[in-house]
């Protein structure tokens with residue numbers, strides 16, 4: 205930067221008004237801070253505050269008077285910086301994107317019942333691996349087994365539990381990996397060419413098979429695979445047939461793929477286990493959304509393949525986990541794999557999963573936020589949008605913010621039912637001075653942050669994914685973001 209000699213002298217003079225880090229941190233205010241924060245973190249924060257002040261001086265942003273004010277408030281600024289650096293980085297946000305299972309926003313929100321269950325188990329000890337009847341050792345999966353079966357069917361659980369077992373691991377990717385490694389390591393697994401998919405986040409079926417120590421034998425073609433293709437590929441090395449739900453894309457046109465039932469007939473006659481990676485954990489049909497081809501976990505279970513894998517935090521609406529549901533002998537083999545120990549989940553996950561599954565088995569599935577969000581009629585969302593807009597009418601009258609209620613499309617997200625859109629309504633915001641992306645950034649800086657999207661130079665907030673009890677808070681946050689200075 206070119207600066208005149210005079211400006212340089214001015215900058216030197218202003219620089220000298222700033223205290224040194226050493227002089228700053230021996231001030232009385234910092235003695236109190238030292239009780240809760242390390243010396244190094246205080247010094248780090250002081251350096252950052254001083255560097256910021258110097259950059260303001262260089263940019264010509266200060267007079268002697270304004271700098272004197274800043275020096276006066278430096279201690280408070282350092283305290284704020286220290287506190288900020290010691291705050292959690294993982295915080296709740298308001299999801300106004302209309303994407304119900306937003307992977308970046310933590311997928312499924314938990315039901316109140318699940319949150320209560322987590323809190324209670326988290327606070328103290330629990331019988332995670334203790335059989336309360338005998339006082340002997342219990343299995344953590346006992347907390348998922350019966351409850352999963354009764355959420356899936358009305359049949360006699362005692363009978364079912366003789367044949368079926370459940371294991372819970374970190375997520376569905378872990379479930380698939382663990383199942384392949386436990387049941388097919390060193391052998392071949394048959395997968396249709398059309399199912400050698402990437403599920404997102406780098407989860408690619410061929411790589412998972414390789415890492416699981418399994419030889420992939422791809423059968424059929426990308427668009428058409430028949431049962432005969434599987435039958436012809438079976439040999440002495442075949443350990444399993446894997447069927448992967450095409451959850452994040454759809455194929456149209458000249459396509460063919462055997463139904464689960466047909467594969468099960470082949471599995472029975474050839475003695476090869478059928479493993480269905482169901483993925484979504486969907487429990488209730490999406491027919492009402494015009495999505496009739498999205499298979500449910502209940503359908504898969506009815507067909508009774510040897511093994512099923514599903515996610516806990518997609519359409520099931522529970523905590524992040526992977527459910528493995530299968531023939532008892534297979535589940536026992538999976539649990540005996542040392543990797544099960546590495547991939548298993550903690551007590552908090554079982555607590556949340558139990559509560560979620562109980563909502564289904566007791567016909568209270570409306571308690572589950574994902575289920576509720578899927579069902580909200582567009583008209584309800586329109587009325588809520590109008591209400592939020594009413595709360596902002598002074599800003600609208602002052603012409604500092606233009607707010608309209610517009611039709612929009614929510615999506616399911618999380619790589620599920622890619623073609624499905626839900627008719628919805630959104631608030632469309634346009635600020636008098638700020639661009640849409642500046643307003644979007646200000647919304648992200650609120651506490652809690654509001655996550656929205658930009659469409660046609662407007663900020664769009666779809667209320668389907670905002671909990672109704674958060675509408676008043678959203679109104680306040682919109683107001684505060686609209687009033688924020690761009691450089692704040």
Ligand SMILES: *Cc1c(COP(=O)(O)O)cnc(C)c1O
Pocket residue numbers: 375376377378380403407448449450451452481482483484514515516518525526619
């Ligand atoms: C989502 C999905 C997975 C991965 O599930 P995560 O719980 O994200 O690990 C695996 N298979 C299918 C078919 C899926 O839809």
